[in-house]
Amino acid sequence: MECVFGLVGNGFAIVAADTSAVHSILLHKNNEDKIMVLDSHKLVAASGEPGDRVQFTEYVQKNVSLYKFRNGIPLTTAAAANFTRGELATALRKNPYSVNILMAGYDNESGASLYYIDYIATLHKVDKGAFGYGSYFSLSTMDRHYRSDMSVEEAIELVDKCILEIRSRLVIAPPNFVIKIVDKDGARDYAWRQSVKDVTTAVV
Amino acid sequence: EKEEVRLDFPPSHRRRLYLVLSLPSTFPDFSSVRKSSKLYSENPKFPMSIFEYNGSAVVAMVGKNCFAIASDRRLGVQLQTIATDFQRISKIHDRVFIGLSGLATDVQTLYQRLVFRHKLYQLREERDMKPETFASLVSAILYEKRFGPYLCQPVIAGLGDDNKPFICTMDSIGAKELAKDFVVSGTASESLYGACEAMYKPDMEAEELFETISQALLSSVDRDCLSGWGGHVYIVTPTEIKERILKGRMD
Numbered sequence: 345m346e347c348v349f350g351l352v353g354n355g356f357a358i359v360a361a362d363t364s365a366v367h368s369i370l371l372h373k374n375n376e377d378k379i380m381v382l383d384s385h386k387l388v389a390a391s392g393e394p395g396d397r398v399q400f401t402e403y404v405q406k407n408v409s410l411y412k413f414r415n416g417i418p419l420t421t422a423a424a425a426n427f428t429r430g431e432l433a434t435a436l437r438k439n440p441y442s443v444n445i446l447m448a449g450y451d452n453e454s455g456a457s458l459y460y461i462d463y464i465a466t467l468h469k470v471d472k473g474a475f476g477y478g479s480y481f482s483l484s485t486m487d488r489h490y491r492s493d494m495s496v497e498e499a500i501e502l503v504d505k506c507i508l509e510i511r512s513r514l515v516i517a518p519p520n521f522v523i524k525i526v527d528k529d530g531a532r533d534y535a536w537r538q539s540v541k542d543v544t545t546a547v548v
Numbered sequence: 549e550k551e552e553v554r555l556d557f558p559p560s561h562r563r564r565l566y567l568v569l570s571l572p573s574t575f576p577d578f579s580s581v582r583k584s585s586k587l588y589s590e591n592p593k594f595p596m597s598i599f600e601y602n603g604s605a606v607v608a609m610v611g612k613n614c615f616a617i618a619s620d621r622r623l624g625v626q627l628q629t630i631a632t633d634f635q636r637i638s639k640i641h642d643r644v645f646i647g648l649s650g651l652a653t654d655v656q657t658l659y660q661r662l663v664f665r666h667k668l669y670q671l672r673e674e675r676d677m678k679p680e681t682f683a684s685l686v687s688a689i690l691y692e693k694r695f696g697p698y699l700c701q702p703v704i705a706g707l708g709d710d711n712k713p714f715i716c717t718m719d720s721i722g723a724k725e726l727a728k729d730f731v732v733s734g735t736a737s738e739s740l741y742g743a744c745e746a747m748y749k750p751d752m753e754a755e756e757l758f759e760t761i762s763q764a765l766l767s768s769v770d771r772d773c774l775s776g777w778g779g780h781v782y783i784v785t786p787t788e789i790k791e792r793i794l795k796g797r798m799d
Binding site (some may be wrong): 429433437460462464467468470473479480483 | 630
């Protein structure tokens, strides 16, 4: 099952997601990037039905860019999160999207923030959040070790603890994870944690 | 695919009617909620009610020229707690508050719609809405969605023009229930009825009202696994609004 989790530290926010693309019992690929860079200072980690996940996050990304082009300034993280919730809420009673989202962002005025957005459009600003079966392990681990204002190194240690917990205790644990960070310098890849590398196909 | 939802109708003489409805297929697909629910897999004869998905407890009480409105702070997804600082009570204007229990997404949507409608009213009428008027507005908005309702039960509390406190609650399709003493809603409503009935007395001053409503709230949510993690209490008098956070059993 898809594991997505994230936390807020001292002037940064980190999100981690598993990277397996699964269809029933088959693993299509294990390097699928589920954390989309929404704009220069925002990340969206999404889990849920694959089609909806890609379509909906791209839709949000394009609308966020459109706002920036039209108005000359980018949206704040709170505004982008509320826009996302509005879209999910409008679609909820027509044709709902089955996507759970963790939106992390950095604003100069309000610092780093993390928003938890359920597939039924429940929005809440959190310090740590998680979705999926992995949340049962990662949320408890974060509850135990999280402090506000952690440094990047401490936060990555905590993320690694969560990944270790998921790998050792979840029956169909995803083998690989991607970790991305957003701070005043922007949203970027931080690291991959791979225990199984994709086998490259032979050139024919 | 049919979805079963329990609609709670307002109590008469403290007895409650339950109606199980089969809603048309245009209802949002919450079947994935049921399939992933621990309760469903263990006991398929008792479907999880959608009103119990997030967990909530809201209560309002009348005092002497003042009122109190309180809620719990837990935001959960069935058995898992997501956050312990969720705001269920919102200020519409200085003399009217609304507390919404039930499904959190509808709590947020409904709150946004009501604030919008009140702001429009303020622009047109150049004054704030009376609590009775606001309650009628909420009732109308809820009944608009009669066959695909917002899954919330609001609790409205306000001070009228003559500083007379007004409280009311309604079910998810807008059936108003006015009360002279207290109103409750949420997953902990049964416990809240009992606690409030025992602890309430008429014409309490603000400080005593605060003590009473806090004790009633905390003791009731302690008996409900889906609500709790502290309390949020607003005491509103004609001159001031006092907001307090309660620390209770954090579990």
